[in-house]
Amino acid sequence: MSGTVVDVTDADFEAKVVRVAGPVLAVFRAEWSAVCRALDPVLVEAAKEYEGRLTIARLDIDRSPETPPKYDITAIPTLHVFKGGNIVATRIGPSTKNDVVRLVTPHL
Template sequence: MADTVLDVTDTDFEAKVVKAQGPVLAVFRAEWSGVCRTLDPVLGEVAHEFADRVTVARADVDQSSQTASEYGITATPTLHVFKDGQIFATWIGPASKGKVVELVTPHL
């Protein structure tokens, strides 16, 4: 697993998120969203601190509209914790680092 946030697209979402070994925090975001841009540093911190236990990936809903539609994304940011190809936890909206850690920790 990496200590950086992976950018994923419609092309590689399944391989890098759904079929990944171990848990993945997938964040559906939009570049134009101030809330999403505010979350980016938090995602970087979580990716670094949990590098050996979780992958953090983000998908831009405008550039990856097929994947966003497939997962019913209607608001940004939407955070899903994937493990073994299934979604185990979801958070929609602004999130502090504490909230992101709380979302991910049970699935490590």
């Protein structure tokens, strides 16, 4: 699954995000949000650039409503960088590729 953006759900969020050894960029989003949809190509580009060093996972808050409250998601898109099961960085709102790079680089 390296080099691609992985879609996760309530059922597999822990296994594919929290319990992963390396850094994971978890993106909490919704399909109806134009800002979230605009972020998708940025995520795909970043997944290719950081292949083997970073996992990028997307969670649709409407299809998986149990996970967002566990991580205090109150706005979308919210980007959390998980490392060792902990949130080590966060960005909320529209993001460019440069924003994503600045968010994840210190944790690679």
